[in-house]
Amino acid sequence: MIPTRTARARTPGLALAAGALLLLGACGSPGSASSNASGTSSGGASAAQASCDPVPGNQLVVLQDDKHLQTVDNxxxxxxxxxxxxxxxxxxxxxxxxxxxxxxxxxxxxxxxxxxxxxxxxxxxxxxxxxxxxxxxxxxxxxxxxxxxxxxxxxxxxxxxxxxxxxxxxxxxxxxxxxxxxxxxxxxxxxxxxxxxxxxxxxxxxxxxxxxxxxxxxxxxxxxxxxxxxxxxxxxxxxxxxxxGTPSKAQDQNAFAVTKAFADAHHLTTLSDLAGACGGLVLGAGAECTERPFCQPGLEQTYGLTFSQFKSLDAGGPLTKAALQQGEITLGLVFSSDGSLATS
CATH class of the missing domain: 3.10.105 (Dipeptide-binding Protein; domain 3)
Incomplete structure (x- = not known):
């Protein structure tokens, strides 16, 4: 999709509309790690990098897309x-x-x-x-x-x-x-x-x-x-x-979240921080994520993130958020304006 988000916020169907689907991306099949025979992921990071286990927690935080993988959706x-x-x-x-x-x-x-x-x-x-x-x-x-x-x-x-x-x-x-x-x-x-x-x-x-x-x-x-x-x-x-009119600063776009407890434990604010700190991540999202350039493939190629497992859940929905909160996945696809991301 270039871009976009999922059907929830932008209409089912269209490239950016069918949204998140386009933002999802691909390498490997659901449930599989994305690494080649040399033991290096498509993002180039060493498969031997320290693996960071998920940390359960009720509060979710979005990691900043500091390399602009996602398309703007102000x-x-x-x-x-x-x-x-x-x-x-x-x-x-x-x-x-x-x-x-x-x-x-x-x-x-x-x-x-x-x-x-x-x-x-x-x-x-x-x-x-x-x-x-x-x-x-x-x-x-x-x-x-x-x-x-x-x-x-x-x-x-x-x-x-x-x-x-x-x-x-x-x-x-x-x-x-x-x-x-x-x-x-x-x-x-x-x-x-x-x-x-x-x-x-x-x-x-x-x-x-x-x-x-x-x-x-x-x-x-x-x-x-x-x-x-x-x-x-x-x-x-x-x-x-x-x-x-003039675009606002408010965006409703695909984003990737971790629990606040996980972010605090590893001192993370951006996706680049995550790539530098952890390998062997468990990614959760809709099934299309393994096939869309703005999801798993983009995370691997743009940030060098490495994944040991992909869990097919939903695109920014309750299954993905629950899996994050329960410590079943490390990183999950969410929507950047989701009300559940509120701190109070």
Missing amino acids: VIPAVNAKTASDDPGLIPLLDSVSAALDTDTLIALNKSVDVDRKSSPDVAAEWVSSAGLAPADTTAGKGKKVSIGAADFSESATLGNIYATVLKAAGYDASVVTIGNREAYLPALEAGTQIQVVPEYVGTLAEFINKDVNGANAAAVASGDLDKTVAALTSLGDQVGLKF
């Missing part, structure tokens, strides 16, 4: 081009959300909904108020109706309600409409009749439109470089009738 406002042209004040209001949103905030918002079981509208209203995002001009949107599309998962619903709350405070008649996956809602956004705004993800959407416009075999335009990926997305958006 949250970004996507707006119907005609709507943006007719209402120049709309995107700046959405950009105020981007300016206040980072990954830690997104994790906390997701925890409120997915773990604490609060409703997305309530969580959105509370956060907009606490972040001081109420616009100074409460009449800017008077007489203007805006429908915000949300994909069928809680993070998208919360982001859509945040956009709606800010717009309502500016006088808009704003509402949130759930329209399923990207294949369903993107044509509606491009047409601008049913919905006019959607909270989107930079890398995933860039690849989705790229494949749609340039064909299934088109060279990837999304990467670990945010500026270049946004530039590519902007150009593609011009071709299909979309405009974009």
Whole structure:
């Protein structure tokens, strides 16, 4: 996938949409170690490197992808081009959300909904108020109706309600409409009749439109470089009738986690730290991880990580997180904005 995440956050199906699948990657078969006859993994690290046993623990932490293996997937406002042209004040209001949103905030918002079981509208209203995002001009949107599309998962619903709350405070008649996956809602956004705004993800959407416009075999335009990926997305958006606001610092992308207890024991903050400290790791993820360049193969080739075993679980789901917490795997594929990563 270039990139992307799993179907949860970006729609099943598309390269970046089907997401995590693309981010998964491959060398070796499920349940097997990936080493060659010389005893050296494809990443080049010595198979004799000290093996680090998993350490159980309830709290999970994401190790920083310091070599940018994953494609950027920052949250970004996507707006119907005609709507943006007719209402120049709309995107700046959405950009105020981007300016206040980072990954830690997104994790906390997701925890409120997915773990604490609060409703997305309530969580959105509370956060907009606490972040001081109420616009100074409460009449800017008077007489203007805006429908915000949300994909069928809680993070998208919360982001859509945040956009709606800010717009309502500016006088808009704003509402949130759930329209399923990207294949369903993107044509509606491009047409601008049913919905006019959607909270989107930079890398995933860039690849989705790229494949749609340039064909299934088109060279990837999304990467670990945010500026270049946004530039590519902007150009593609011009071709299909979309405009974009400023990307936030918040990302919902594939990531790799260990327990905090394991990270503390080995003084780890990055994937490079892990590669330098430990070999013989046990990796857990969806089955596709052994076949996708942004998962096992990428970890081996980019970081030199070595694995003694791969456990086929799920992509960022409860099986992988439980296996980490119970000490059954060392490293697991998660989503960077997962509410279970919250520290409190």
